[in-house]
Amino acid sequence: MRFFLHRLVRAALTLLIVVALAFFILRLSADPALVILGPDAPPEAVVAFREAWGLDRPLPLQFIDYIRAVLRGDLGRSMINGAPVLSLVLDRVPTTLEIMVPSLLCAIGIGVPAGVFAALRRNTLADRCIMAAAVAGFTMPSFVLGLVLVLVFAVDLGWLPSGGNDHWQSAILPVLTLAAGSAAVPARFTRGAMVEVLGQTYIRTASAKGLLWDAVVRRHALPNAAIPVVTMVGFMVGGMLAGAVVTESVFSWPGLGRLMVTSVASRDLAVVQCILLLVATTMVGANLTVDLLYGVLDPRLRRGGGSH
Amino acid sequence: MPRPTDRPPLVELRDFGVAFTDVPAVRALNLRIGRGEALGLVGESGSGKSVTWLGALGLLPSTATTTGQVLLEGEDLLVASQQRLAHVRGGRIGLIFQDPVSALNPIHRVGDQVIEALRVHRRLTGTAARAEAKRLFDRVGIPDAEHRLELYPHELSGGQNQRVMIAMALAGQPDLLIADEPTTALDTTIQAQILDLLDQLRRDTGMALVLISHDLSVVAELCSRIAVMYAGRIVETAPTDALFEHAAHPYTRGLLGAVPPLTGPRQRLLAIPGNVPEPWNLPPGCAFAPRCALAGDDCAARVPALRQVSPTHNAACLRVGQPGMPA
Amino acid sequence: MSLLELHDVHRVYRVAGRMFGARRQVRAVAGVSLMLQRGRTLGLVGESGCGKSTTGRMALGLEQPDEGSVAFDGAAMPPPGTASWRRTRARMQLVFQDPLGALDRRLPIGTQVTEPLDVHGIGSTTDRSARAAELLRAVGLRPDQAAQYPHELSGGQRQRAVLARALATQPDLLVCDEPVSALDVSIQAQVVNLLIDLQERLGLTMLFISHDLKLVRLIANEVAVMYLGLIVEQGEPETLFAQPAHPYTQALLAAIPDRSRHGRRALLAGEPPNPAARPTGCAFHPRCPLAVPRCRDESPALLRRADGRLVACHLAHDTV
Numbered sequence: 001m002r003f004f005l006h007r008l009v010r011a012a013l014t015l016l017i018v019v020a021l022a023f024f025i026l027r028l029s030a031d032p033a034l035v036i037l038g039p040d041a042p043p044e045a046v047v048a049f050r051e052a053w054g055l056d057r058p059l060p061l062q063f064i065d066y067i068r069a070v071l072r073g074d075l076g077r078s079m080i081n082g083a084p085v086l087s088l089v090l091d092r093v094p095t096t097l098e099i100m101v102p103s104l105l106c107a108i109g110i111g112v113p114a115g116v117f118a119a120l121r122r123n124t125l126a127d128r129c130i131m132a133a134a135v136a137g138f139t140m141p142s143f144v145l146g147l148v149l150v151l152v153f154a155v156d157l158g159w160l161p162s163g164g165n166d167h168w169q170s171a172i173l174p175v176l177t178l179a180a181g182s183a184a185v186p187a188r189f190t191r192g193a194m195v196e197v198l199g200q201t202y203i204r205t206a207s208a209k210g211l212l213w214d215a216v217v218r219r220h221a222l223p224n225a226a227i228p229v230v231t232m233v234g235f236m237v238g239g240m241l242a243g244a245v246v247t248e249s250v251f252s253w254p255g256l257g258r259l260m261v262t263s264v265a266s267r268d269l270a271v272v273q274c275i276l277l278l279v280a281t282t283m284v285g286a287n288l289t290v291d292l293l294y295g296v297l298d299p300r301l302r303r304g305g306g307s308h
Numbered sequence: 309m310p311r312p313t314d315r316p317p318l319v320e321l322r323d324f325g326v327a328f329t330d331v332p333a334v335r336a337l338n339l340r341i342g343r344g345e346a347l348g349l350v351g352e353s354g355s356g357k358s359v360t361w362l363g364a365l366g367l368l369p370s371t372a373t374t375t376g377q378v379l380l381e382g383e384d385l386l387v388a389s390q391q392r393l394a395h396v397r398g399g400r401i402g403l404i405f406q407d408p409v410s411a412l413n414p415i416h417r418v419g420d421q422v423i424e425a426l427r428v429h430r431r432l433t434g435t436a437a438r439a440e441a442k443r444l445f446d447r448v449g450i451p452d453a454e455h456r457l458e459l460y461p462h463e464l465s466g467g468q469n470q471r472v473m474i475a476m477a478l479a480g481q482p483d484l485l486i487a488d489e490p491t492t493a494l495d496t497t498i499q500a501q502i503l504d505l506l507d508q509l510r511r512d513t514g515m516a517l518v519l520i521s522h523d524l525s526v527v528a529e530l531c532s533r534i535a536v537m538y539a540g541r542i543v544e545t546a547p548t549d550a551l552f553e554h555a556a557h558p559y560t561r562g563l564l565g566a567v568p569p570l571t572g573p574r575q576r577l578l579a580i581p582g583n584v585p586e587p588w589n590l591p592p593g594c595a596f597a598p599r600c601a602l603a604g605d606d607c608a609a610r611v612p613a614l615r616q617v618s619p620t621h622n623a624a625c626l627r628v629g630q631p632g633m634p635a
Numbered sequence: 636m637s638l639l640e641l642h643d644v645h646r647v648y649r650v651a652g653r654m655f656g657a658r659r660q661v662r663a664v665a666g667v668s669l670m671l672q673r674g675r676t677l678g679l680v681g682e683s684g685c686g687k688s689t690t691g692r693m694a695l696g697l698e699q700p701d702e703g704s705v706a707f708d709g710a711a712m713p714p715p716g717t718a719s720w721r722r723t724r725a726r727m728q729l730v731f732q733d734p735l736g737a738l739d740r741r742l743p744i745g746t747q748v749t750e751p752l753d754v755h756g757i758g759s760t761t762d763r764s765a766r767a768a769e770l771l772r773a774v775g776l777r778p779d780q781a782a783q784y785p786h787e788l789s790g791g792q793r794q795r796a797v798l799a800r801a802l803a804t805q806p807d808l809l810v811c812d813e814p815v816s817a818l819d820v821s822i823q824a825q826v827v828n829l830l831i832d833l834q835e836r837l838g839l840t841m842l843f844i845s846h847d848l849k850l851v852r853l854i855a856n857e858v859a860v861m862y863l864g865l866i867v868e869q870g871e872p873e874t875l876f877a878q879p880a881h882p883y884t885q886a887l888l889a890a891i892p893d894r895s896r897h898g899r900r901a902l903l904a905g906e907p908p909n910p911a912a913r914p915t916g917c918a919f920h921p922r923c924p925l926a927v928p929r930c931r932d933e934s935p936a937l938l939r940r941a942d943g944r945l946v947a948c949h950l951a952h953d954t955v
Contacts, residue, residue, distance in 0.1 A: 201405060202413045205473075207367055208405075210398030210428045210480060212390065219424075220413050227415070299415055299460045352819040465906050495682035496846060497903040500890035504902055522820055528894030552894060566824035568849040570876060570891060576831055577853075579824035583789040 011284045018280040032267035076270030096255030100240045103178035111183040115190025138184035146177040146250035163252035174251045193225040238286025242279045324376035326363035346517045348527030351537035399429045402477035406489040408469035412461040419457025429480035444475040467498035484516040539595035546621035556623035637670040644703035663689045665864035676841040678855030685861040725755040727808040728801035734793035738785040744796045745781025751803045770799040791822035812844040863918040869945040880946045
């Protein structure tokens with residue numbers, strides 16, 4: 001119980017620090033009034049805007065007001081259209097998930113088996129090819145890949161739409177772009193975990209017991225390698241909401257990432273902060289879950305220390 | 309009573325060799341193990357004592373190549389199929405390793421690990437398997453067996469984990485148990501318990517035992533015959549008493565002198581000068597010659613073959629049998 | 636006056652408990668007193684968990700006892716990290732089990748062997764190479780090996796280098812914690828002979844910690860047997876090993892493999908004790924074949940017998 005509370009307190013503290021940092025950096029970096037009203041706006045309008053949004057008050061007080069409001073459930077209003085921020089942001093979440101969930105499933109569904117395969121054939125040509133492909137996918141900037149895919153499949157071949165989210169086909173290219181980049185992580189990580197497990201003495205014991213090699217891999221290697229892999233997947237899930245910014249922009253996909261880009265550009269502070277808070281919460285929550293999950297999966301952590 | 313060496317051997321290694329990408333770790337090994345025999349295999353690091361058995365059972369990584377023959381009642385294991393080898397491992401020849409905690413799967417309960425061996429070799433499942441696992445736990449001296457079956461390796465001590473490994477090895481009812489430094493990682497009092505257990509089990513089941521160790525006295529307690537290895541070759545084999553009283557090879561004598569006695573005068577030890585040669589840098593001829601007080605030019609000319617000191621005692625040294633040398 | 640004096644030292648570790656459990660206290664050393672005279676070697680033997688390594692670290696001032704005191708050359712051991720502690724450290728050195736871990740992979744051993752001289756500001760830098768050569772020769776290495784790196788040396792040579800480094804500051808006290816356990820048997824003998832030589836030539840005072848009784852018998856002037864954080868028997872090695880008084884010592888000796896013993900000897904049953912769950916009374920009583928009710932109730936003190944042997948056992952002193 002102490003362990004759990006300790007982690008929970010740390011998580012809450014992390015969130016607070018993230019929000020505070022974002023808050024101060026945003027407000028210190030540029031004046032929303034000038035950006036939203038335009039550089040030609042009359043000074044009285046600017047002053048009135050600032051007053052209306054409470055931007056003339058000292059920063060620390062603004063922060064306390066904000067925290068108070070958040071704890072009440074009020075995440076503010078958009079400075080552009082006055083809409084309540086929370087519903088604005090939450091509306092976009094399903095749209096982002098429409099491409100993030102399939103791409104995550106693809107990345108893991110391809111990356112993990114590829115990693116296992118590479119580990120079982122380590123130092124062979126197959127291993128090197130897979131790892132090279134993984135590195136290529138990882139280092140290729142997603143906007144380059146995205147634009148190339150749009151050019152080929154939307155412009156030249158006309159098979160798929162180039163943007164928007166009108167039909168389910170529009171999701172294909174963004175999902176592919178995202179998956180190509182993120183498959184590398186599970187592939188490399190799984191390979192690493194498997195290689196480490198395969199080098200352990202208990203694998204040799206399993207063979208010495210008379211198990212055939214595929215039984216050794218299935219029953220002894222994979223379950224042990226699965227522990228770090230599952231935790232890695234947990235982190236990837238946590239980062240889901242944050243990962244689509246560039247891709248959504250390339251494909252004009254109206255999700256959370258696009259909202260973030262437009263809100264930062266226009267200094268729509270409340271929206272940006274709300275998105276940040278949401279993303280940070282999911283990441284911290286995923287972290288916490290992963291920590292607890294590790295304790296459940298690995299018996300060595302469950303009951304602590306050896307008995308003598 | 310016929311000596312083990314008179315009957316056809318259970319396991320015979322003929323001209324057996326293991327090399328790791330062209331670097332030989334074991335060379336031209338000839339060894340016979342009779343049914344029910346207890347053989348001690350002694351050597352220091354680099355002697356190849358563990359690699360021999362891992363190679364014989366096909367448990368080395370793909371970078372290792374084996375040569376010669378490993379005959380299990382006449383059948384050559386080196387050309388056997390994977391299925392056949394899997395059957396032999398655990399079913400005919402059992403193997404236990406040095407560090408029991410890391411040799412057991414950390415996320416499986418110890419009972420399940422024994423049951424897995426029972427399923428593979430004796431087709432036991434369900435309650436029958438569990439009952440047999442409990443019986444094995446009792447047999448190897450694990451107290452409170454019913455409860456301990458459910459525990460994980462990290463919840464047991466080193467000694468208990470080694471008992472689990474022994475139970476697992478016995479599950480397949482092997483004819484030969486190879487114990488590779490089974491007590492090196494354990495405390496002295498626990499070491500005594502485990503050695504005693506191995507001795508009892510061997511006597512009760514009629515199983516043969518190969519006890520691998522760097523410690524001559526550990527091996528001496530349990531084994532009726534001892535083979536000493538150096539730099540990948542066997543340099544001496546003899547019945548235990550003969551080895552201790554009339555060791556013929558200078559290396560064996562060096563090993564015997566290197567251990568402080570528990571009784572007798574307290575004096576400096578007889579230390580062998582120099583170091584064990586690296587496998588890729590072996591001296592020509594006798595690998596021990598550079599460190600040997602009796603070495604001459606003839607020792608570097610060629611690798612000495614095993615010479616007979618007595619019908620049951622051989623040593624690979626040119627000085628054996630020469631006038632003035634102890635036989 | 637003794638060079639090293641430990642007076643009733645205790646060392647308690649707080650161990651993190653299980654995920655949802657409380658923390659536990661582990662008393663690694665539970666009241667150890669010993670005195671080491673100049674020029675003598677005290678052997679500390681026991682199995683894992685007996686507290687011998689922790690005692691060694693407290694003797695060196697690397698850890699502070701939670702109770703009791705440590706005195707070196709008449710003065711109290713300063714707390715670790717202080718300037719006076721660093722000065723004291725120049726006079727005492729530690730050699731432990733893993734020679735590769737004790738040496739820096741990136742520096743040639745000649746530099747490492749004289750490093751303590753740099754650290755403590757002893758001697759001038761100009762005579763460093765001469766000093767290095769001298770030290771290497773003293774441990775049986777060649778002076779030209781000063782340019783070699785640890786990975787180029789064998790295990791035995793590395794341990795010799797570690798010894799050379801330990802002797803650089805001409806320490807008064809050398810604490811060896813399992814110095815040869817990781818080495819091959821034939822190399823062990825070489826290093827042990829070297830230690831005996833150094834004992835004779837330099838009049839070293841040593842605290843020799845090992846699980847190997849045969850080795851300790853050879854090297855030590857006096858032996859202390861530890862069990863679960865306490866000394867249970869102490870005396871002169873020859874007689875102690877020939878006629879052990881404490882049942883645990885008897886069990887330890889009986890456990891040593893020996894070819895003449897084909898019949899079953901009296902084996903010690905049970906598992907090594909868990910320091911987190913100390914038995915009441917005498918720590919050894921749950922496993923002791925001779926235990927009587929008093930052993931469960933009352934912890935025996937370490938008392939001197941008529942023949943000079945120290946034993947912590949009710950039965951040994953016939954005081955049941």
